[in-house]
Amino acid sequence: MREASRDKLKAFLTLLPSMILIGVFVYGFIGNTIWTSMTDWGGMGALALEPEKNFIGLENYIDLFTGFLGGGFRQDLVNAVYYSVLLLAGAVGLGMFIAILLDQKPRGEDVLRTIFLYPMSLSFIVSGTIWRWLLAPQGGVNVLPTYFGFKPLTFSWLSSQSATLVFNWQDLLRILIYIAAFVLILVGLFLLRKDQGRAIKRWLVPGILLGAFVWLFGGIIPDALFMEEEHGFNLATLGIIMATIWQYSGYTMALYLAGFNGISQDLRDAAMLDGASQFGYYRFVAIPMLKPITISAVIILSHISLKMFDLIFAMTGPDNAETGHPALTMYLTTFRANDFARGAAIAIVLFLIAAMFIVPYLVGQYRQRGRR
């Protein structure tokens, strides 16, 4: 018993320095940023030795989401959502596809693996510059057809000004409730087979009611803004999404390939013996077994897409509503416009979104371990 407690003490003392350092430099600074975001630090005397800071509560946040000057930020936020969704779908899907192809053990598999993984070793600034040239309006991809005697393309990958899936920010609350209703119904349908009564009572009925309520009485719900403001999926972001997928699909490929190799040959043989096709094997055996890998890929990629900065900076520059990103806006607000409080508020918004991805994962992991 004594021996054990001494070991515990030793372990604690060994961990203590890093606990203190992380406590100060991670959590302390997060706390400080939250505090800064609730002050009015900015404007004329922002850079004085002792700048004047007053507590103003959530005003910065309210301003960002509903203020007149926050329109750029809101578009950036919408862009970030599209970046995340498309990057996840693209990089995970393409990575998995390449991994499955390489899992067939073609000749020179190791060379191919290196080739596919290589883009990840480039810095975003370098690959961003290359892709900017490739996607330039009068160069790169657009002149490719001329080598085969066709007319050049005119698609402006990085500077298109048209948008699809446009919605009005005024309707934000309504849209959020729709999404909530959709999620409720989805969960309900998912649970329908397991526990019919509970699924209907807890999930399906509230979901349908909520959706119907907004559909019928949406007018009661207040507008988020006093004027129309349209945001959507800008076609100019396509180029950036392509570059990111190119850079990160090799990484997910490596993750999946390692997973596929970890599955024992016996299992595969057994599946084949039972008459599974190649497709069936991957669909019903291999990919479900790699769920942890999929989850970690999603988490890593989602936080990469949330802090995307240098790639956009290199490809389309800092002031570009079509392809903006909250991380860029945060930097420019803080260090160019000297508006430290608002910059901190943007940082906290990004932090909360990232937490939305990661906290459920951590909780799930923790519970799993507790069960064991």
Place this chain on the structure above:
Amino acid sequence: MKNAFAKLMIVFAAALLIGAPQAVQASDLKGDLEIFSWWAGDEGPALAALIDIYKKENPGVNVINATVTGGSGVNAKAVLKTRMLGGEPPDSFQVHAGQELIGTWVKADRMEDLTPLFKEMGWMEVFPEGLIKLIGTDKGIWSVPVNIHRSNVMWYVPANLKKWGVEAPKTWDDFFAAADKLKAAGVTPLALAQNWTANHLWESVALASMGADNWDALWAGKLPFDSAEGVKAWELFGKVLQYTNADASSLSWQQATDMVLDGRAAFNIMGDWAAGYMTTTKKLVPGEGYGWIASPGTTGEFMFLADSFGLPKGAPHRDNAIAWLKVLGSKEGSDTFNPLKGSISARTDTDLSKYNGYLQSAAADFGKDRVVGSLAHGVAANETFMGGFATIMEMFLKTKSPDAAAKACAQLAKKSGI
């Protein structure tokens, strides 16, 4: 011990004796001088020439050239801010003259007043009075201007214009008339590049739309941005935008200039560093290879911006920094630097024979035109306004709503204390 002390004294005396004659030839300043700027690449040689002059006068000083690259100082300014906030200022740093310095560092009480230096060197007489007003406040003068750039210039290729049968427009109405003709011929009337060049275009258009008096009133807080004049400026700007290229946001300003030189576009409005680019990099002769005119509606007005150096409070080597500022303001320094940088001297007694054709015409205009401050390059408004204005420009490029943009500007002006 005593012996050692005596020896030390002898060495010290000897050092003084040897050192004394040198001090007669050059200054006896010692130690380091750290100069913080964003001049690299094309602008590097001009800075190097200035440092050479300084080193000749002050051989004892070790000059540290701390350059942080990046167009118009985006990266340098962020580095500078972290250094200043961390209590580690450089000895002297580059800054756009005007409100960008005053609204940021002077308001924060981080700069030293340079009025005594201006008086001692007789600079009050050699710099134009209007300029001194723009780089100073009622509390002092805050920076030494090294050069003057003009922002409201329209560039074209004379031979191309002759081919298309149009003339360089004096007003925006002339431009619109010519533009329709050009569009019919398949030529982009006005080449535009990424967003900051839209800010640049906006200031020329707004100046033409409201006139110099209103422009000054705007920045003095006497004319609201959402007044009729303010909205009209945005309306005209929106109309001008219809004649620009659609792929603007992915081009650099050099690429937009190239469009004019290649004959893909007819005109481009850019600061006169474009003249430096066309003369030095493209080897064109001013007046033949390229032509220029004040941007439409602004004839007789000189929208200026200036690079300048200031003296932060608590500079570690203050004396060295003051010697550096003296070089910058001197006639020799100015006339060495500017022909290389492609800008004109801020001094009225400049030696014009050292400058090329374009710069001579700009210097002549600077002497007689109404001088107003540029917004896009830091003279007219502080950094809070400039940062917010970039966002408003993004919004406008998307929504094209003059009313919303003018209202947003008014709000921003309130927030940034204009």
